Amino acid sequence: MVNYEVILSTANVVGATTFNNVFIKLVGTDGESDRSWLMNLKGPLAFTTGAVSSFNVSCSESIGKLVLIELDKQRLLIFPEDNWFPAKVEVKSPEGDTYNFPVYRWITDNEVHRFREGKALRVFDDIHHLGKYSREQELKQREEDYRWDVYAEGIPHSIKSEGPLSLPCEVRFSFTKTTEFLFTAASGLTELQLNGLADSKENWTDIEDINRVFCCKRTAISDYAQEHWKEDAFFGYQFLNGVNPILIQRCSALPKNLPVTNDMVCLPGQSSLEDEMKKGNIYLCDYKRLDGLEGNTINEKKQYLMAPLVLLHRTPDDKMMPIAIQLKQTPGDDNPIFFPSDSEYDWLMAKIFVRSADFSEHQLNVHLLRTHLLAEVFAVSMLRNVPMVHPLYKLLVPHTRYTLQINNLARLLLISETGVFTGFAASGGEAMFTILKRSLSSMTYSSLCIPDDIAERGLEAVPNFYYRDDGLRLWDIIHRFVQGILSFYYKNDAEVQQDSELQAWISDIFEHGLLSQPCPGIPRSFTTVAELVKFVTMVIFTCSAQHSAVNAGQYDYGGWMPNTPISLQLPPPTTKGTTSEATMLQTFPDVNTTVQGMATMWLLSKQSSDFVPLGRYPEDHFSEEIPHKLIKAFQGELQDLSEAIKARNKDLEVPYTYMDPTEVENSVAI
Template identity: 80%
Template sequence: MVVYEVTVFTGNSVNSTTFNNVFIKLVGTDGESNRKWLMSLKGASSFVRGAVSSFTVSCSTSLGKLVLIELDKQPLPLFPNDAWFCDKVEVKSPEGDTYNFPIYRWITDSKVYRFKDGKALRVFEDNHHLGRYSRQQELNQREEDFRWDVYVEGMPHSMKAENPLSLPCEVRFSFTKTTEFLYTASMGLTELKLKGLDNCKKKWDDIDSIRRVFCCKTTAISGYVQDHWKEDAFFGYQFLNGVNPMLIQRCTALPSNFPVTDDMVFPHGRCSLADEMKKGNIFLCDYKRLDGLNTNTINGKKQYLMAPLVLLHKASDDKLMPIAIQLKQTPSDDNPIFLPTDSEYDWLIAKIFVRSADFNEHQLNVHLLRTHLLAEVFAVSLLRNVPMVHPLYKLLKPYTRYTLQINYLARNLLISETGAFTQFAASGGEGMITALKRSVSSITYSSLCMPDDIAERGLEVVPNFYYRDDGVKAWNIIHRFVEGIFSYYYKTDGEVQQDSELQKWILDIFEHGFLSQAGTGIPQRFTCVTELVKFVTMVIFTCSVQHAAVNAGQYDYGGWMPNTPISLQLPPPTTKGTTSEATMLATFPDVNVTVQGMAVMWLLSKQSSDFVPLGQYPEDHFTEEIPRKIIKHFQRKLEDLSRAIKARNKCLEVPYTYMDPAEVENSVAI
């Protein structure tokens, strides 16, 4: 008779406890144990929240090397079948070997679940027949649980779900996340409702009225924005370090539809556009994707959304200053090029139309499509095609946390027919779908890889570009980490090529995320380790650092409505000299539109208390010593970067915190 020591770790999250009877079977290369009821002196408290409980399983002979365990739980008579969250099971064999079985999932029914030993195994080296069988059974169940759906034709596919409760338990919000999300969502409008503003369809009378509403929710940066939103230097700064640093590019030749002359932007012949372009000092932002969109009707009034072209100049003090704005794509007499030398309100209204265009471009393309929707594709493909025992699953699982539920809520609460964005943004409704489809056609693999994107836009040496500085450093740290992990598991390119689960994962992403468009540059299969490392780096960066960069500052820069109007209700001036403060106020969105926008941006910028920062692996899916050391090294490098960013920010008038690893969430979770 031999004895196996079994230790069961119940999770520490709310509602992890079960009072059902729990059973285990050990399966090894030389046999299997009987199904054993796990009963100890602790009795009913053996599987309460946070419990660590030990048991013994006796067998007539050694089972050899353990391959997997089978777990199930059965309700007591007259008691309900409750949910149980099990973290892991450790088994010590009579030979003195310790086997770790990562679980980290809810067990909600009475089915038998199989879990492999924590050592990562690629499909071609999983030699035991029961190991291969359990691997395939797991993927068969996953394909059933995680099904693709087409939300809108021409868009990345999503996960099929009828409601949040129809999502598999393992991808739903925690109790804490659910409670805090609902609280923040309700409280975002409560104070404004009490003031009777959420349904007030009047125009703003003066800037002070906006200030009084804004004062109920401010941040350090949103207060700065309120004080500096009219300034040209701050307007230019936001193209680099605001929530949309993705549009600006170095200008080497003026677009043919933007007829700016030297006399317009450099009076008195002090320099020329040609010379400044050669020096790399001229930059362009072109919102052409917004051209001709069918705009929204809000409060019975047609809204206006322009597709501006903005020219910027790096001045001698290294500040990026706007020097020309054309609000529509086609040059004409009624589409003037606005200049800083124009009257105060002519120039200010031109900048306001740019900021409104930037809001819509940012929300639909930069934020929704390029982080949320792509992160969902990466997650669903992982869960459908890669079993828990695979090193890719172990590596990427933390970067999928909460993404499927937050995206379900976004589709339901923001961009559905009754969603806040659909109702209150200039591009809501038909225009939103058109803009999204145009954005999909603009996605390339290189634009998702930060170093490549920066180089393609010619922004390598722009001063004070903290998004680039912090982002490239974070990209490189992630890249070295991924390289370390995969170099451990894949010694040759041939091993990558023969890993059918890896190949199914990338092909699913190509087909469902990038709609089988080879022109995007997204690989359809992996041919070498280097290719795999770069793609997985992009996935981790997109789900964590990039999402933080374009999400976390939304209220900072958009809470003060005049800096980021979600809609505008008068057309832009067709001649100069006709704009006043009264025109500006009449152009701004109505009171209810403003406060709805404030509430949504407040919600989308709010971290929950169960936030997990970049690089943390709270679930021990990796059990081998070398990968665990690589993770520790990764975390130290992220801590070094965090310290460097904090030290730099002490010297900045406007700190740039969004890519500080300590502030970056591991996944698209809000």
């Protein structure tokens, strides 16, 4: 007889305990053990939350190198069926070898579940017949569990589900995450009800009254925004370091539909508009995706959604200052171009319409489509096509945590027919899906890869552009890590080309994410290691750093409504000299619209206590030494960047923290 020592760890998460009987079978290259009941002196406490328990499994002879294990649990008569979350199993063989089996899955039934040894295997490495069979069965089950669905025509496909509780257990929120999410939402709504604001359909009559909304929910930057929101310098700063830093671009020639001439603008010194464009000091923000769209109807009142063009100037003291705003795309007598030299409220109202347009562009294109919906496509495609033993799964699964449930909740609570965005945003009606379709059809691969994006927009030399500075460094760190991992497993281009699971992953992304429509630059298949490395870098960057950059500051910049109105209920002036403070207050969204928007932004900006920062991997999916060393080096580089960002922020009036690795979540989880 030979003995195998089995060390089984139950995850340290709420509800991970089982009091059912647990059984294991060891499967090796030369045979398999009997199905063995795991029993030791701990008795029913052996599988409680956080427990690490040791057992002996005996075989008549060695079963060779271990290929997989089979786990199942069976309820006792006195205990009901329960859910169990084993973390990993370690097996020490009589030959002195140690095998690691990452599990990290909820086992909720009494069926047999197979788990592979931790060494990553590409599909053509998997030569043992039982290993190949296990791989095929896993993907077959995954295709059933993770099915594609069409939520709306023209936007990326999503996971098919009846609601959050119908999602597979392993992709749902933890108990902690669920509890905190519901508490944050409920406490915000309760506060609004107590303040008597949630049901008020009245206009704001005094701007100071807006302070009553969430008077206790403030951040340093939301306070700064309240104090400086009227200032041109802060308006311009937000195009670089606010929640939508991907629209601004260098302007070398004015668009034909923006007829600004040199004598219209006031530039420092003797410079002309043409000279400043040649020097690279003129910048443009064009909201053309919003053109021609009807605004929503809120509280039985028509709302207004503009498609502005904004011209900005980089001043000699390195500020980004607006110099001209046209609120509609087509020039005309009823579409004046506004300038800082106009009356106070003409100019301020023009900026308010821009900030409201920026809210819609940000929420639907920059935030929802380009992080949430893409992250879901990356995740569902991986779960359908890539088994747990594959190196790509091990690399990417931490970056899919909670994404499917948060998106499910977004479809349920935000963009459904009764959702908050649908009901209270200017772009929440018919315009919403038009914007999403236009955004997807205009998306390019280079715009998803920050080094290419910055170069294409001509922003390499813009000063005080912290999104760019931190983002480029983060991209480089992630790229080196991904290159190290994937180059360890793929030694040449031919190995990439012959990996059918990799090819199925990217093919599914192209079909269900891009809807098989041309998206310049995005590969339909992988032909080289370098191509694979860049794409996986983009995936991780999108799911972590980019999402943090466009999500974490929502309440900072939207917590003071006048800086980011989610809707406006008067049209912009068609002639100058007709606006006042009263006009501005009448244009702002109603009280209930304001507070619903602020409550949602508060909820979506709130970190949970089980937040996992970029580069931290509580679940150990890799077992080889080289990936472990690469992970450690990755964490070291992220720590160095975090320290550099913190040191820089000490000297900034408005700190930029959204790409500090300690503040960046591993996945789209909120």
